[in-house]
Amino acid sequence: MSPKRQRMALALLAVVAIVGAVLLAMSALGDEAAFFYAPADAASAPLDKPVRLGGMVAPGSVARDADGVTIRFTVTDGKASVPVRFAGIVPDLFRENSGVVAEGRFVAGGGFVADNLLAKHDERYMPPQVAGKMHKSESIAK
Amino acid sequence: MPSLHALANPRRFLSIARPLTPLLVWGGLALFAFGCWAGLTQTPADYLQGDSVRILYVHVPAAWLGMGGWSSLAIASIVFLVWRHPLAAVAARAIALPGALFTALCLATGSIWGRPTWGTWWQWDGRLTSMLLLFFVYLAYLALARADADRDGDGRIPALFGIAGTALLPVIRYSVLWWRTLHQGPSITLTKSTIDPAILWPLFFTAGGASLLFGGIVLMRMRADLARIKAEARMRRRAAV
Numbered sequence: 001m002s003p004k005r006q007r008m009a010l011a012l013l014a015v016v017a018i019v020g021a022v023l024l025a026m027s028a029l030g031d032e033a034a035f036f037y038a039p040a041d042a043a044s045a046p047l048d049k050p051v052r053l054g055g056m057v058a059p060g061s062v063a064r065d066a067d068g069v070t071i072r073f074t075v076t077d078g079k080a081s082v083p084v085r086f087a088g089i090v091p092d093l094f095r096e097n098s099g100v101v102a103e104g105r106f107v108a109g110g111g112f113v114a115d116n117l118l119a120k121h122d123e124r125y126m127p128p129q130v131a132g133k134m135h136k137s138e139s140i141a142k
Numbered sequence: 143m144p145s146l147h148a149l150a151n152p153r154r155f156l157s158i159a160r161p162l163t164p165l166l167v168w169g170g171l172a173l174f175a176f177g178c179w180a181g182l183t184q185t186p187a188d189y190l191q192g193d194s195v196r197i198l199y200v201h202v203p204a205a206w207l208g209m210g211g212w213s214s215l216a217i218a219s220i221v222f223l224v225w226r227h228p229l230a231a232v233a234a235r236a237i238a239l240p241g242a243l244f245t246a247l248c249l250a251t252g253s254i255w256g257r258p259t260w261g262t263w264w265q266w267d268g269r270l271t272s273m274l275l276l277f278f279v280y281l282a283y284l285a286l287a288r289a290d291a292d293r294d295g296d297g298r299i300p301a302l303f304g305i306a307g308t309a310l311l312p313v314i315r316y317s318v319l320w321w322r323t324l325h326q327g328p329s330i331t332l333t334k335s336t337i338d339p340a341i342l343w344p345l346f347f348t349a350g351g352a353s354l355l356f357g358g359i360v361l362m363r364m365r366a367d368l369a370r371i372k373a374e375a376r377m378r379r380r381a382a383v
Contacts, residue, residue, distance in 0.1 A: 004224060004225065007223060007224045008224045011220045011223055011224050011305065014305055015216075015220070015305060015308060018305070018306060018308060018309045019308065019309065019312060021309070022309040022310075022312060022313060023312065026312075026313060026316075026320060027320070030320075031321075033268055033320075033321045034321050034322040035265070035266075035267040035268065035321065035322050035323050035324055036322055036324075038322065054322060054324075091259075091260065091261030092258060092259075092261075093190055093191070093259055093260075093261075094261075098190075101260075101324055116261075117261065118260045118261050118262055118265070118324060119259065119260055119261055120260065120324060120326070121190065121191065121259050121260065121326050122326050122327075123326040123327045123328060123329040123336045124329075124336045124337075125188050125191075125195055125198070125329065125336070125337040125338060125341050125342075126188065126189055126337075126338035126340075126341065127185075127186030127187070127188070127189065127338060127340050127341060128186065128187070128188075128189040129186070130189070130338050130340070131189030131190075
Protein backbone atom coordinates (compact mmCIF):
# COMPACT_ATOMS: atom_id res chain seq x y z
CA MET A 1 0.00 0.00 0.00
CA SER A 2 1.39 3.36 -0.99
CA PRO A 3 1.59 6.01 1.75
CA LYS A 4 -1.13 8.03 0.02
CA ARG A 5 -3.46 5.02 -0.03
CA GLN A 6 -2.67 4.42 3.61
CA ARG A 7 -3.53 7.99 4.57
CA MET A 8 -6.74 7.78 2.53
CA ALA A 9 -7.79 4.59 4.32
CA LEU A 10 -6.96 6.15 7.68
CA ALA A 11 -8.93 9.32 6.93
CA LEU A 12 -11.98 7.35 5.78
CA LEU A 13 -11.72 5.10 8.81
CA ALA A 14 -11.54 8.16 11.06
CA VAL A 15 -14.69 9.66 9.52
CA VAL A 16 -16.60 6.39 9.81
CA ALA A 17 -15.41 5.92 13.40
CA ILE A 18 -16.36 9.45 14.45
CA VAL A 19 -19.81 9.38 12.87
CA GLY A 20 -20.44 5.88 14.18
CA ALA A 21 -19.40 6.85 17.70
CA VAL A 22 -21.69 9.86 17.65
CA LEU A 23 -24.64 7.84 16.33
CA LEU A 24 -24.14 5.24 19.07
CA ALA A 25 -23.78 7.88 21.77
CA MET A 26 -26.86 9.74 20.60
CA SER A 27 -29.09 6.69 20.38
CA ALA A 28 -27.87 5.67 23.86
CA LEU A 29 -28.71 9.14 25.12
CA GLY A 30 -32.23 8.63 23.78
CA ASP A 31 -34.94 10.12 25.95
CA GLU A 32 -32.42 11.74 28.30
CA ALA A 33 -32.02 14.52 25.75
CA ALA A 34 -35.74 15.03 25.17
CA PHE A 35 -36.93 18.59 25.61
CA PHE A 36 -40.21 17.61 27.23
CA TYR A 37 -42.23 14.71 28.64
CA ALA A 38 -45.00 13.31 26.48
CA PRO A 39 -48.34 12.57 28.18
CA ALA A 40 -47.70 8.84 27.69
CA ASP A 41 -44.65 8.93 29.98
CA ALA A 42 -46.21 11.27 32.54
CA ALA A 43 -46.40 8.36 34.98
CA SER A 44 -42.60 8.11 35.10
CA ALA A 45 -42.12 11.87 35.50
CA PRO A 46 -41.10 13.28 38.88
CA LEU A 47 -43.72 15.11 40.94
CA ASP A 48 -43.24 18.78 41.90
CA LYS A 49 -39.99 19.15 39.94
CA PRO A 50 -39.65 21.78 37.19
CA VAL A 51 -40.16 19.86 33.93
CA ARG A 52 -41.81 20.37 30.58
CA LEU A 53 -44.81 18.60 29.13
CA GLY A 54 -45.47 18.64 25.40
CA GLY A 55 -48.10 17.42 22.99
CA MET A 56 -51.22 18.53 21.18
CA VAL A 57 -53.89 20.68 22.80
CA ALA A 58 -56.88 18.36 22.68
CA PRO A 59 -59.69 19.80 20.53
CA GLY A 60 -62.53 21.28 22.56
CA SER A 61 -60.61 21.06 25.83
CA VAL A 62 -59.65 24.70 26.43
CA ALA A 63 -61.79 26.27 29.14
CA ARG A 64 -61.39 29.51 31.07
CA ASP A 65 -61.99 29.74 34.80
CA ALA A 66 -64.31 32.34 36.33
CA ASP A 67 -61.31 34.47 37.41
CA GLY A 68 -60.69 35.24 33.71
CA VAL A 69 -56.98 34.45 33.93
CA THR A 70 -56.68 30.74 34.55
CA ILE A 71 -57.18 28.38 31.63
CA ARG A 72 -57.47 24.63 31.67
CA PHE A 73 -56.83 22.33 28.76
CA THR A 74 -55.76 18.79 28.00
CA VAL A 75 -52.44 17.86 26.40
CA THR A 76 -52.55 14.64 24.45
CA ASP A 77 -50.18 12.57 22.35
CA GLY A 78 -52.80 10.16 21.06
CA LYS A 79 -51.92 7.53 23.67
CA ALA A 80 -52.55 9.41 26.89
CA SER A 81 -53.64 12.84 28.00
CA VAL A 82 -52.84 15.13 30.92
CA PRO A 83 -55.01 17.99 32.24
CA VAL A 84 -53.05 21.26 32.46
CA ARG A 85 -53.80 24.41 34.44
CA PHE A 86 -52.14 27.70 33.51
CA ALA A 87 -52.60 31.32 34.62
CA GLY A 88 -51.00 33.90 32.37
CA ILE A 89 -50.60 35.09 28.84
CA VAL A 90 -50.68 32.38 26.18
CA PRO A 91 -48.52 32.67 23.02
CA ASP A 92 -50.26 33.83 19.84
CA LEU A 93 -50.03 30.42 18.27
CA PHE A 94 -51.58 28.59 21.20
CA ARG A 95 -54.72 26.92 19.94
CA GLU A 96 -56.64 23.67 20.02
CA ASN A 97 -55.33 20.83 17.87
CA SER A 98 -51.93 22.48 17.77
CA GLY A 99 -48.64 21.69 19.49
CA VAL A 100 -47.78 23.09 22.90
CA VAL A 101 -44.91 22.78 25.36
CA ALA A 102 -45.84 23.66 28.94
CA GLU A 103 -43.14 24.51 31.50
CA GLY A 104 -44.18 23.70 35.04
CA ARG A 105 -44.56 20.65 37.26
CA PHE A 106 -46.63 17.54 37.63
CA VAL A 107 -48.83 17.56 40.72
CA ALA A 108 -50.30 14.69 42.68
CA GLY A 109 -53.45 13.35 41.07
CA GLY A 110 -52.09 13.29 37.51
CA GLY A 111 -52.40 16.97 36.63
CA PHE A 112 -49.84 19.50 35.46
CA VAL A 113 -49.51 23.13 36.59
CA ALA A 114 -47.80 25.32 34.01
CA ASP A 115 -45.79 28.50 34.71
CA ASN A 116 -45.20 29.21 31.04
CA LEU A 117 -46.54 28.02 27.70
CA LEU A 118 -44.61 27.70 24.44
CA ALA A 119 -46.40 27.11 21.16
CA LYS A 120 -44.86 24.35 19.11
CA HIS A 121 -45.07 24.87 15.40
CA ASP A 122 -45.17 21.91 13.04
CA GLU A 123 -43.30 21.54 9.76
CA ARG A 124 -46.27 22.43 7.54
CA TYR A 125 -46.36 25.91 6.03
CA MET A 126 -49.23 26.98 3.81
CA PRO A 127 -51.22 30.00 2.76
CA PRO A 128 -54.60 30.56 4.51
CA GLN A 129 -56.60 29.56 1.41
CA VAL A 130 -54.95 26.15 1.30
CA ALA A 131 -55.26 25.71 5.06
CA GLY A 132 -58.94 26.66 4.87
CA LYS A 133 -59.53 23.97 2.30
CA MET A 134 -57.64 21.36 4.31
CA HIS A 135 -59.50 21.87 7.53
CA LYS A 136 -62.22 24.43 7.80
CA SER A 137 -61.12 25.38 11.30
CA GLU A 138 -59.89 28.79 12.29
CA SER A 139 -57.34 30.51 10.12
CA ILE A 140 -56.00 34.03 9.94
CA ALA A 141 -57.80 34.58 6.62
CA LYS A 142 -60.51 37.13 7.16
CA MET B 143 -7.60 12.52 -11.58
CA PRO B 144 -5.85 14.93 -13.92
CA SER B 145 -8.49 17.67 -13.59
CA LEU B 146 -8.20 17.85 -9.80
CA HIS B 147 -4.42 18.06 -10.01
CA ALA B 148 -4.62 20.78 -12.65
CA LEU B 149 -6.90 22.81 -10.39
CA ALA B 150 -4.60 22.21 -7.45
CA ASN B 151 -1.86 24.21 -9.15
CA PRO B 152 -2.11 27.64 -7.47
CA ARG B 153 -1.38 29.56 -10.64
CA ARG B 154 -4.02 27.72 -12.64
CA PHE B 155 -6.39 28.01 -9.70
CA LEU B 156 -5.90 31.78 -9.63
CA SER B 157 -6.47 32.11 -13.39
CA ILE B 158 -9.90 30.52 -12.87
CA ALA B 159 -10.70 32.08 -9.48
CA ARG B 160 -9.94 35.64 -10.54
CA PRO B 161 -12.73 35.96 -13.16
CA LEU B 162 -15.05 33.63 -11.22
CA THR B 163 -15.06 35.70 -7.99
CA PRO B 164 -17.06 38.74 -9.22
CA LEU B 165 -19.46 36.42 -11.08
CA LEU B 166 -20.22 34.47 -7.92
CA VAL B 167 -20.44 37.52 -5.65
CA TRP B 168 -22.59 39.71 -7.87
CA GLY B 169 -24.65 36.84 -9.27
CA GLY B 170 -25.22 35.56 -5.73
CA LEU B 171 -26.18 38.98 -4.41
CA ALA B 172 -28.62 39.51 -7.31
CA LEU B 173 -30.29 36.13 -6.84
CA PHE B 174 -30.46 36.58 -3.07
CA ALA B 175 -31.92 40.09 -3.39
CA PHE B 176 -34.53 38.87 -5.88
CA GLY B 177 -35.45 35.97 -3.59
CA CYS B 178 -35.85 38.33 -0.61
CA TRP B 179 -37.97 40.74 -2.62
CA ALA B 180 -40.16 37.89 -3.88
CA GLY B 181 -40.39 36.42 -0.40
CA LEU B 182 -41.47 39.73 1.09
CA THR B 183 -43.97 40.78 -1.57
CA GLN B 184 -44.91 37.92 -3.89
CA THR B 185 -45.87 35.11 -1.53
CA PRO B 186 -48.85 34.65 0.77
CA ALA B 187 -48.47 34.69 4.56
CA ASP B 188 -48.73 31.44 6.49
CA TYR B 189 -52.13 30.49 7.92
CA LEU B 190 -50.76 30.26 11.47
CA GLN B 191 -47.54 32.25 11.67
CA GLY B 192 -48.70 35.13 9.49
CA ASP B 193 -45.88 37.23 8.05
CA SER B 194 -43.17 35.87 10.33
CA VAL B 195 -42.99 32.82 8.04
CA ARG B 196 -41.01 34.99 5.61
CA ILE B 197 -37.88 34.78 7.73
CA LEU B 198 -37.41 31.24 6.41
CA TYR B 199 -36.06 32.68 3.14
CA VAL B 200 -32.97 33.77 5.10
CA HIS B 201 -33.01 31.26 7.96
CA VAL B 202 -33.08 28.07 5.89
CA PRO B 203 -30.24 29.00 3.47
CA ALA B 204 -28.17 30.17 6.46
CA ALA B 205 -28.71 26.82 8.19
CA TRP B 206 -27.88 24.85 5.04
CA LEU B 207 -24.72 26.86 4.43
CA GLY B 208 -23.62 26.70 8.05
CA MET B 209 -23.76 22.89 7.83
CA GLY B 210 -22.67 22.65 4.19
CA GLY B 211 -19.74 24.93 5.04
CA TRP B 212 -18.48 22.47 7.63
CA SER B 213 -18.95 19.53 5.22
CA SER B 214 -16.79 21.26 2.61
CA LEU B 215 -14.27 22.28 5.28
CA ALA B 216 -14.02 18.63 6.30
CA ILE B 217 -13.66 17.45 2.69
CA ALA B 218 -10.90 20.02 2.10
CA SER B 219 -9.21 18.81 5.30
CA ILE B 220 -9.31 15.19 4.11
CA VAL B 221 -7.90 16.20 0.71
CA PHE B 222 -5.12 18.07 2.50
CA LEU B 223 -4.28 15.18 4.81
CA VAL B 224 -4.36 12.53 2.09
CA TRP B 225 -2.88 14.34 -0.92
CA ARG B 226 -0.85 16.82 1.15
CA HIS B 227 -1.82 19.64 -1.15
CA PRO B 228 -1.45 23.09 0.47
CA LEU B 229 -4.27 24.58 -1.63
CA ALA B 230 -6.78 22.33 0.19
CA ALA B 231 -5.59 23.74 3.53
CA VAL B 232 -6.00 27.25 2.14
CA ALA B 233 -9.56 26.33 1.09
CA ALA B 234 -10.45 24.89 4.52
CA ARG B 235 -9.18 28.02 6.28
CA ALA B 236 -11.11 30.21 3.83
CA ILE B 237 -14.39 28.35 4.42
CA ALA B 238 -14.36 28.68 8.23
CA LEU B 239 -15.22 32.38 8.53
CA PRO B 240 -18.23 32.52 6.14
CA GLY B 241 -19.38 29.20 7.62
CA ALA B 242 -19.35 30.74 11.10
CA LEU B 243 -21.13 33.85 9.82
CA PHE B 244 -23.95 31.88 8.19
CA THR B 245 -24.32 29.73 11.31
CA ALA B 246 -24.61 32.89 13.41
CA LEU B 247 -27.16 34.25 10.92
CA CYS B 248 -29.16 31.04 11.26
CA LEU B 249 -29.15 31.31 15.07
CA ALA B 250 -30.10 35.00 15.01
CA THR B 251 -32.95 34.64 12.50
CA GLY B 252 -34.19 31.54 14.29
CA SER B 253 -34.30 33.44 17.55
CA ILE B 254 -36.18 36.33 15.97
CA TRP B 255 -38.67 33.85 14.49
CA GLY B 256 -38.97 31.92 17.74
CA ARG B 257 -40.12 34.94 19.77
CA PRO B 258 -43.47 35.47 17.97
CA THR B 259 -43.98 31.81 17.03
CA TRP B 260 -42.96 29.80 20.09
CA GLY B 261 -43.10 32.67 22.54
CA THR B 262 -39.41 32.50 23.46
CA TRP B 263 -36.09 33.81 22.12
CA TRP B 264 -34.13 30.75 23.12
CA GLN B 265 -34.63 27.29 24.57
CA TRP B 266 -32.05 24.58 25.14
CA ASP B 267 -33.66 22.00 22.91
CA GLY B 268 -31.71 19.50 20.81
CA ARG B 269 -31.71 21.41 17.53
CA LEU B 270 -30.94 24.87 18.94
CA THR B 271 -28.21 23.59 21.22
CA SER B 272 -26.48 21.50 18.55
CA MET B 273 -26.53 24.42 16.11
CA LEU B 274 -25.01 26.70 18.78
CA LEU B 275 -22.32 24.05 19.31
CA LEU B 276 -21.52 24.15 15.58
CA PHE B 277 -21.00 27.90 15.87
CA PHE B 278 -18.57 27.41 18.76
CA VAL B 279 -16.78 24.65 16.82
CA TYR B 280 -16.31 27.11 13.92
CA LEU B 281 -14.83 29.67 16.35
CA ALA B 282 -12.54 27.01 17.79
CA TYR B 283 -11.37 26.07 14.30
CA LEU B 284 -10.65 29.71 13.46
CA ALA B 285 -8.59 30.10 16.62
CA LEU B 286 -6.79 26.80 16.05
CA ALA B 287 -5.95 27.57 12.41
CA ARG B 288 -4.65 31.01 13.41
CA ALA B 289 -2.52 29.56 16.20
CA ASP B 290 -1.19 26.88 13.89
CA ALA B 291 -0.24 29.43 11.23
CA ASP B 292 1.39 31.74 13.81
CA ARG B 293 3.66 28.94 14.97
CA ASP B 294 4.54 27.81 11.43
CA GLY B 295 2.64 24.58 11.97
CA ASP B 296 2.09 22.15 9.11
CA GLY B 297 -1.71 22.54 9.25
CA ARG B 298 -2.33 18.96 10.25
CA ILE B 299 -3.94 19.71 13.60
CA PRO B 300 -6.60 22.09 12.22
CA ALA B 301 -7.27 19.54 9.46
CA LEU B 302 -7.82 16.78 12.03
CA PHE B 303 -10.11 19.10 13.97
CA GLY B 304 -12.01 19.77 10.73
CA ILE B 305 -12.62 16.05 10.30
CA ALA B 306 -13.59 15.53 13.94
CA GLY B 307 -16.12 18.37 13.74
CA THR B 308 -18.21 16.43 11.20
CA ALA B 309 -19.51 14.51 14.21
CA LEU B 310 -21.90 17.40 14.85
CA LEU B 311 -23.54 17.35 11.42
CA PRO B 312 -25.66 14.20 11.85
CA VAL B 313 -26.57 15.36 15.37
CA ILE B 314 -27.95 18.65 14.01
CA ARG B 315 -29.70 16.94 11.11
CA TYR B 316 -31.40 14.23 13.16
CA SER B 317 -31.82 16.07 16.48
CA VAL B 318 -35.45 16.84 15.63
CA LEU B 319 -36.14 13.19 14.77
CA TRP B 320 -34.28 11.41 17.60
CA TRP B 321 -35.46 13.61 20.42
CA ARG B 322 -38.59 15.49 21.26
CA THR B 323 -37.61 19.07 20.51
CA LEU B 324 -39.28 22.44 20.39
CA HIS B 325 -37.99 22.91 16.86
CA GLN B 326 -40.26 21.32 14.27
CA GLY B 327 -39.21 18.35 12.16
CA PRO B 328 -37.66 18.76 8.72
CA SER B 329 -39.95 20.54 6.25
CA ILE B 330 -37.78 19.89 3.23
CA THR B 331 -36.16 16.54 2.50
CA LEU B 332 -34.67 15.32 -0.75
CA THR B 333 -37.96 13.88 -1.93
CA LYS B 334 -40.69 16.09 -0.52
CA SER B 335 -41.56 19.38 1.09
CA THR B 336 -44.31 20.18 3.56
CA ILE B 337 -44.06 23.85 2.66
CA ASP B 338 -46.76 24.84 0.19
CA PRO B 339 -45.29 25.56 -3.29
CA ALA B 340 -46.82 29.06 -3.20
CA ILE B 341 -44.66 29.88 -0.16
CA LEU B 342 -41.66 27.73 -1.07
CA TRP B 343 -40.43 29.02 -4.42
CA PRO B 344 -38.45 32.16 -3.41
CA LEU B 345 -36.38 29.92 -1.13
CA PHE B 346 -34.67 28.44 -4.19
CA PHE B 347 -33.51 31.93 -5.21
CA THR B 348 -32.25 32.93 -1.76
CA ALA B 349 -30.62 29.51 -1.21
CA GLY B 350 -28.97 29.56 -4.64
CA GLY B 351 -27.89 33.16 -4.24
CA ALA B 352 -26.48 32.63 -0.75
CA SER B 353 -24.56 29.56 -1.98
CA LEU B 354 -22.98 31.52 -4.83
CA LEU B 355 -22.14 34.32 -2.41
CA PHE B 356 -20.58 31.79 -0.04
CA GLY B 357 -18.45 30.44 -2.90
CA GLY B 358 -17.43 33.97 -3.88
CA ILE B 359 -16.36 34.81 -0.32
CA VAL B 360 -14.35 31.58 -0.12
CA LEU B 361 -12.56 32.38 -3.40
CA MET B 362 -11.80 35.93 -2.21
CA ARG B 363 -10.35 34.67 1.05
CA MET B 364 -8.34 31.95 -0.73
CA ARG B 365 -6.86 34.54 -3.09
CA ALA B 366 -6.00 36.84 -0.19
CA ASP B 367 -4.39 33.94 1.68
CA LEU B 368 -2.36 32.91 -1.39
CA ALA B 369 -1.20 36.51 -1.86
CA ARG B 370 -0.15 36.65 1.79
CA ILE B 371 1.80 33.39 1.51
CA LYS B 372 3.50 34.67 -1.65
CA ALA B 373 4.40 38.01 -0.03
CA GLU B 374 5.78 36.30 3.06
CA ALA B 375 7.89 33.96 0.94
CA ARG B 376 9.28 36.94 -0.96
CA MET B 377 10.10 38.78 2.28
CA ARG B 378 11.87 35.72 3.59
CA ARG B 379 13.92 35.39 0.40
CA ARG B 380 14.84 39.05 0.55
CA ALA B 381 15.85 38.75 4.20
CA ALA B 382 18.04 35.78 3.36
CA VAL B 383 20.04 37.66 0.72
